[in-house]
Amino acid sequence: MGADRAATVSIWSAALAALAILLFIIGAILWNGLGTALSPSFVFGKPQAMREGGGIWPMVVSSVYLSVLTLALVIPLGVGAAVYMAEFARAGRLARLVRFGADSLSAVPSVVFGVFGMVVFVIYLGLGYSLLAGALTLTLLNLPTVARASEEAIRAVPQSYREAALSMGCTRWEMVKKVVLPVAQPGITTGAVLTVGRIVGESAAVIYTVGLFVRKVPWSPFAPAAPMAANIWHMYTEGALVPDWFRVASGEAAFLLLSVLALNMAARMLAAFLRRKMGYSA
Amino acid sequence: MAPIGKEWLVRKALLVMALVMVFGLALVIFFIAKESLPAFTEAGPANLFGSTWDPGSGRYGMLVFLTGTVTTTAGGLLLGTPLALGLALFLTQMAPRRSRPLFGRVVELLAGVPSIVLGWLGFTILVPWIRKVGGGSGSGILAASIILAVMALPTIAAISRDAIEAVPDSYLQAAYSMGATRWQTIRRVLLPAARPGILAAVILGAGRAIGETMAVAMVIGPASVFPTSLTSPTHTLTTKILVEMGESTGVQRSSLFAMSLVLLLLAMAMVLLVRRVSGSRMPEGSVHA
Numbered sequence: 001m002g003a004d005r006a007a008t009v010s011i012w013s014a015a016l017a018a019l020a021i022l023l024f025i026i027g028a029i030l031w032n033g034l035g036t037a038l039s040p041s042f043v044f045g046k047p048q049a050m051r052e053g054g055g056i057w058p059m060v061v062s063s064v065y066l067s068v069l070t071l072a073l074v075i076p077l078g079v080g081a082a083v084y085m086a087e088f089a090r091a092g093r094l095a096r097l098v099r100f101g102a103d104s105l106s107a108v109p110s111v112v113f114g115v116f117g118m119v120v121f122v123i124y125l126g127l128g129y130s131l132l133a134g135a136l137t138l139t140l141l142n143l144p145t146v147a148r149a150s151e152e153a154i155r156a157v158p159q160s161y162r163e164a165a166l167s168m169g170c171t172r173w174e175m176v177k178k179v180v181l182p183v184a185q186p187g188i189t190t191g192a193v194l195t196v197g198r199i200v201g202e203s204a205a206v207i208y209t210v211g212l213f214v215r216k217v218p219w220s221p222f223a224p225a226a227p228m229a230a231n232i233w234h235m236y237t238e239g240a241l242v243p244d245w246f247r248v249a250s251g252e253a254a255f256l257l258l259s260v261l262a263l264n265m266a267a268r269m270l271a272a273f274l275r276r277k278m279g280y281s282a
Numbered sequence: 283m284a285p286i287g288k289e290w291l292v293r294k295a296l297l298v299m300a301l302v303m304v305f306g307l308a309l310v311i312f313f314i315a316k317e318s319l320p321a322f323t324e325a326g327p328a329n330l331f332g333s334t335w336d337p338g339s340g341r342y343g344m345l346v347f348l349t350g351t352v353t354t355t356a357g358g359l360l361l362g363t364p365l366a367l368g369l370a371l372f373l374t375q376m377a378p379r380r381s382r383p384l385f386g387r388v389v390e391l392l393a394g395v396p397s398i399v400l401g402w403l404g405f406t407i408l409v410p411w412i413r414k415v416g417g418g419s420g421s422g423i424l425a426a427s428i429i430l431a432v433m434a435l436p437t438i439a440a441i442s443r444d445a446i447e448a449v450p451d452s453y454l455q456a457a458y459s460m461g462a463t464r465w466q467t468i469r470r471v472l473l474p475a476a477r478p479g480i481l482a483a484v485i486l487g488a489g490r491a492i493g494e495t496m497a498v499a500m501v502i503g504p505a506s507v508f509p510t511s512l513t514s515p516t517h518t519l520t521t522k523i524l525v526e527m528g529e530s531t532g533v534q535r536s537s538l539f540a541m542s543l544v545l546l547l548l549a550m551a552m553v554l555l556v557r558r559v560s561g562s563r564m565p566e567g568s569v570h571a
Contacts, residue, residue, distance in 0.1 A: 003463075003465050003466075004463040004464055004465040004466070006465075007464070007465035007468065007469075008376065008464070008465070010368060011368045011371050011372050011375075011376055012372065012376065013368070014364065014365050014366075014367070014368020014369050014371075014372060015368065015369050015372035015373070015376075015377065015385055017365055017368075018365060018366075018369045018385075018388055018389070018392065018435060018439070019385065019388050021392070021432055021435070022388050022391055022392045022395075025392075025395055025399075025400070025403060025432075028403055028406075028407055029399060029402070029403060032406065076299075077299050077302055080295070080296050080299030080300070081296070081299045081300040081302065081303065083296050084293075084296035084297055084299060084300040085300055088293055088296060088297070089300070097304055098300045098301065098303060098304060100304075100553070101301075101303040101304035101306070101307045102303045103553045103557075104307050104549065104550050104553050105303055105306060105307050105310075107489050107493075107549040107550070107552055107553050108307075108310060108493070108545075108546060108549050109492065109493025109494075109495065109520055109545050109549065110493065110495065111493070111495040111520045111523055111524055111542075111545075112310070112314065112493075112523075112542045112545050112546055112549075113310070114524075115314070115317075115523060115527055115538070115539065115542050116309075116310050116313055116314060116542075118527070119313050119314075119317055120309065120313055124313075140306045140310070143302065143303055143306065144303060147300075147303065171289050172289065172293075173288070173289050173292045173293070194394075197394055200396070201394070201395075201396025201397070201398070201399070202396070203396070203397070203398045203495075203496050204397075204495040204496055204520070204524060207524070208527060208528065229396055229398045229496075232398050232399075232402060233398060233496060233499075236401075236402070236405065236500060249402060250402070250406070253398070253399050253402045253403075256396060256398070256399055257395065257396070257399045260394050260395070260396055260399075261391060261394065263394075264390060264391055264394045268387075
């Protein structure tokens with residue numbers, strides 16, 4: 001009985017410790033940075049060097065822009081790969097090869113993607129430090145996760161739906177387009193929103209492909225930019241140039257954390273909403 | 283175009299999309315290997331895997347950084363695994379029904395915290411705190427291990443939870459009906475049955491810790507020497523690449539790519555290892571559902 005009791009206590013403590021760690025992280029980051037992160041002059045302000053009071057608007061735009069560009073590439077590719085694997089691939093050498101590629105890519109550290117992107121997209125293809133170079137790098141980085149989440153959503157579509165479509169004379173692709181993808185769409189959408197969270201939070205793969213610091217809002221996909229996550233690293237390493245770098249980095253960290261948490265929550269709520277709208281639960 | 287032709291075209295297009303991942307992996311391996319070639323030809327493997335990093339005198343040893351990676355990963359797993367397993371057991375066996383979604387959400391949100399944010403927290407709070415309590419510089423293997431434990435926690439917890447949930451209920455009912463207590467059931471029935479999945483979870487957690495860059499970079503030192511204590515500055519493979527890639531050229535730059543190649547090979551070895559222990563495809567590395 002003693003052992004049982006001790007085990008119960010320690011398992012409960014582990015769970016409470018995990019909860020405490022999360023609350024501590026959120027609490028500490030917000031404690032230092034929420035005041036800054038919530039002020040419009042910070043979020044929409046121009047960055048400053050050599051003097052105080054700078055904002056992060058170009059970094060916010062960079063993060064959003066990078067997310068949009070990456071999603072535009074990774075979602076079609078990932079969903080396409082998922083459709084192939086779930087609906088068309090026969091179990092065999094080819095399917096095994098794709099799975100091995102996906103698993104390995106998803107295990108590669110992001111800093112390795114960063115230096116790869118630097119060599120191939122920034123230097124070899126001549127894109128320079130740019131949003132496009134970063135988006136291409138992040139596409140490769142996120143592709144396995146998007147493909148996997150989409151494949152799970154597609155596989156969750158009941159088999160009877162497919163049979164119904166085929167029995168009415170649909171070709172396989174018509175069946176996928178008209179029945180499977182619409183039904184799998186909530187799962188795919190949730191995966192996409194979670195991917196935005198990962199793109200926005202990524203820094204190691206971005207620093208050597210997109211850039212660390214910009215003064216002006218980047219409008220062209222070929223322009224260098226500075227997503228928030230990379231800019232926090234810039235403040236940490238080169239902060240001496242900005243007198244209130246600590247305030248800026250704390251505010252940026254708080255804003256970034258809030259954005260990512262909001263995206264995670266939004267993904268759940270969106271999934272629940274879409275499923276309710278479609279009238280099925282999977 | 284005839285419907286058959288279109289169907290064929292779509293099918294091939296989808297196949298190409300699936301193969302992007304294979305080509306992508308091949309490209310990554312090719313270019314990282316190509317860039318690290320000068321380091322192998324000009325410095326040589328003995329130099330590259332030596333223990334001195336001093337580009338000024340032509341020494342490009344990565345042993346210091348490899349040691350940093352191995353020790354911080356081991357430290358992170360040592361601290362993080364018991365916590366993660368406890369959390370997984372709690373989620374599946376003990377949590378009151380109504381609180382399960384809450385704790386499930388905790389795991390998801392923890393997995394979503396960007397590593398740069400965790401690093402900033404380490405730099406602003408953890409390192410000063412270690413410095414005050416334990417002395418030394420505050421940054422080093424201890425701080426990095428604590429950060430990595432937090433990073434690996436959601437990965438290990440989520441995958442172990444899935445492994446534990448996959449154990450058939452009848453196993454547990456059999457144990458309970460024979461008069462086993464809850465702990466006896468967990469230890470003698472549940473954990474052994476879920477062992478392959480839990481092992482895979484720990485390996486994936488190790489993979490995450492080995493590859494983690496930003497969070498470690500802000501608490502590890504940095505210094506290109508072996509640490510003298512748990513709180514003296516050092517480097518890991520990832521942090522060394524991050525900090526020096528921007529300002530190095532020639533063989534020095536190439537040796538950083540050699541370190542990337544080592545990381546790449548470690549990652550692929552982990553994938554094969556996970557497949558070996560779990561007997562099938564890799565479990566999901568990040569948290570989804």
